[in-house]
Amino acid sequence: MDRLDFCLSVEGADGLDDREWMIANGLAGYASGRLDGSAARRHDGLLVAALPVSGRTILLDRIEETVIPAAGASAFALFDALVEVRLERGMPVWRFVRDGIELERRIVMPWRQNTTLLSYRLLSGGPDIGLEIRPWMHFRGNDGPADQPLYPPVLSWHQGGRIEVTQGAFPPLRLAVRAAAMSLVLGEERTEAAFYPIEAERDYTARGPVWNPGRFMLRLGDGGAELIASAEPWPAALAQTALDALAAENGRRDRLIAHAVPAVRDAVGQRLVLAADAFLFEPRGRFDLAARALAQGDDVRSVIAGYPWFNDWGRDTMIALEGLTLVTGRPDEARRILRTFAAYERDGLIPNNIPDGGTEGVYHAADASLWFFHALDRYLAATGDSETLALILPVLRRIMAAHRAGTRFGIGVDPADGLLRQGAEGYMLTWMDSATPRRGKAVEINALWYNALFVMSGWLAAEGDETGAAQIREEAARVRESFNRRFWNPETGFLFDLIDGEDGDDPACRCNQILALSLPHPVLESERWASVLSVVERRLLTPFGLRSLDPAAPDYRSSYAGDLHTRDFAYHRGTVWAWLIGPFVDAWLKVHPGDRAGARRVLSGLVGHLDEFCVGTIAEVFDGDSPHRPRGCPAQAWSVAEMLRAWANSAP
Missing domain, CATH: 2.70.98 (Beta-galactosidase; Chain A, domain 5)
Structure with a gap:
């Protein structure tokens, strides 16, 4: 193009x-x-x-x-x-x-x-x-x-x-x-x-x-x-x-394009920058939050998870924040979004979503708070904004304390191994939140938990709290040891998707394991990276993202179509998710340092998709089987954001 x-x-x-x-x-x-x-x-x-x-x-x-x-x-x-x-x-x-x-x-x-x-x-x-x-x-x-x-x-x-x-x-x-x-x-x-x-x-x-x-x-x-x-x-x-x-x-x-990082000022990058802009919005109806922000000399901002039917979701916002705001040269928007969601923290949790037209959050998510640490880390790496860190640090302390002690929905640290568990009857708390129960210790939740502990120790040290930083470094070391001992499946050469679940350990080959090596501070030992990446590439990678389940699995569904019940069952049982192309490219560049051309080839399918479905943007999901028809929400924030971030990171 x-x-x-x-x-x-x-x-x-x-x-x-x-x-x-x-x-x-x-x-x-x-x-x-x-x-x-x-x-x-x-x-x-x-x-x-x-x-x-x-x-x-x-x-x-x-x-x-x-x-x-x-x-x-x-x-x-x-x-x-x-x-x-x-x-x-x-x-x-x-x-x-x-x-x-x-x-x-x-x-x-x-x-x-x-x-x-x-x-x-x-x-x-x-x-x-x-x-x-x-x-x-x-x-x-x-x-x-x-x-x-x-x-x-x-x-x-x-x-x-x-x-x-x-x-x-x-x-x-x-x-x-x-x-x-x-x-x-x-x-x-x-x-x-x-x-x-x-x-x-x-x-x-x-x-x-x-x-x-x-x-x-x-x-x-x-x-x-x-x-x-x-x-x-x-x-x-x-x-x-x-x-x-x-x-x-x-x-x-035109100004949006000019402000974006140089790596995304080519034709594809420009289209993605314009697509990203649609998801950033000013929520006019949250008057109490707006008043508090105004008192701090700021404005309220949020992210629409997808058009036309999604509202702002905490998990989606934090995953998408780097691509939507930092790659596009809009750090002020990132700051406002982070401060907005920090104000919604309750019982150590960042809200899963904020209903359309509403002012109160809904909190049934085990990972939104952990993605919040990741998003803040990316923002601070780009800006060095110590003022925002100081403002949000009390919220981060409350999140850490609540996860140690245990909070809503069974979310809390297992003292036996330091790993994070989650689960409550009637709730699905991971991002696989539709007809895919995963009560127990999920692989991506614990990758995010380790990443959060790692960055928190650095922030506390920077603030002069060396005692707190040392305590968290010890926690992180324990989590890493437990993770590599308990999640590695030597029989398959990849990671369990879930351990200590209702039916024991789940050996299914799913996309979630890619986060164990893709995050900035990977919990997985480096000698196992190539094995995991190879399995994910062979079994899960498509031209439009990663399948949510190996096609060889008995529960695999090849198409996300039909009535609501049928679609819900297929949602995380083989359906391809475009947002996971970002973590895959991160993992690729860790296993193949410098091979940006290889990473760029992985993105070619989504480049072509910009002329399809909802033209100029990227769909939420695709069918698991070829030709991978686009489905779901026609314009999805984290799909655009992660493609944009991957495009920048793979630039020649």
Whole structure:
């Protein structure tokens, strides 16, 4: 790939019905759909606003556009004339040609506004071309069912080319048009037949209701036309034209690329830098946290784990932090994220997730707190920010103390060997948290525990607490000895996935063992690195990441498809996870120092994937078997972050 942008010429529907687009607004709001102009998922919409109380809400679901030529020619649906789709700096552009008329349509979301602007530019065809726009809407949470009852919205106000639509407690949806000439034809319509084809594939309800208040009739002059959809007050909604907003957003994206580390300023790296930006957001509804941050001269920041349905997850955030913020040259964002999550610590735990629109965390994760140590270590290595370390150190002490003494969900150190165990009835506490029970001592949890002890001893020593540092060094040495004695399986030449589990020790060949050598401070003895890497490469490596289970295992599932129960069972039983490409490259470079070309070859599949599925970003998971169809969340933070980090680390 030698270009930053994506372009697809259209022949019929080829290449459109399996590709999607998505842009975000820095608040966790977004706009998304298929390249063919349709809404493919119940989560899709042209304005999915991030609202302080209700969370992400689909306000504008879709629009119908009809081109009305000069007198004597037949009107046609705009997307029936589609000939080309481009993504320029990650933002979609559609080109349409029919009967001598050529039109271009662009979409942009102004940064940190719940606003979407669509612009229409007449490239050829004369000045008397008309455009009819019918806006269809359904005020519902973005993860709500497609057939959620639609209580009729109310057209509460209209004047000229502007209208306000309200429903219940939701803020008004404000719609406006700008054109050479326009009129508004009122007349409510409702249909129960809005169709979301990907929901049918996933065995969810795929049809539901949408409503529209009427239609805008526009004349496309030399200046084109635009549609504004916004949840902001009118002055903010109308502050910029679509062209002004597009110029501002292009400038912002150019600056993002310029700030990234030099190793990712090639075409692939630039696309990944822009993809990473979508996941960093300012959570506007967490007022108490924002007030505390403001008092410290800071702001609240977090990471959306994936679009369109995930919110901010502690584990995902800490894994993704280095790629999303440090490789991209945004250490201030990293600092804000770390301080934000530190403020959520309870009983020695960093939250597993923070519900959409919520202010309190959910804490059922054994590894989020350990990944927090890793993320802070990467941040401090990049910045040397002793002030942030001093601020967070009391939180780190509480986490360490709670893990020694034992905390929620059976998370705590086993005094017999110093290893960390976890497990509580009804909870799955590792990252394999869907229908894969792993109560006991998990291999990656203890690799992370050792890594956390190692970095904590250094931080305490730097703060002058040599007694505390010495105690933790002793703990770390004991963990390392126990780990290498207990997790190594001499019969297989790789590591047990779990020891002291409900069914004893688990010899399954899983991806988790790669963390025992990939982390900055590996717990696994170096003479065993090559053996583990070789097994993982032969049995688990694919062009898109690592399988979660060896295909030879009886429980292996080759495809992540079907209904929810079937998908949950397959989620960690063979499904490929893209984020694990980062740890694999780290391990590769430890076993093969200097072989960056070999590491770069491992990434070639994900480079090609940037032109597939949700174009310009990376999916959550892929099928275990070839051709490894992308599945799950179409835009996943840790997938992008770890690919970006691996791309930087493998640069020539």
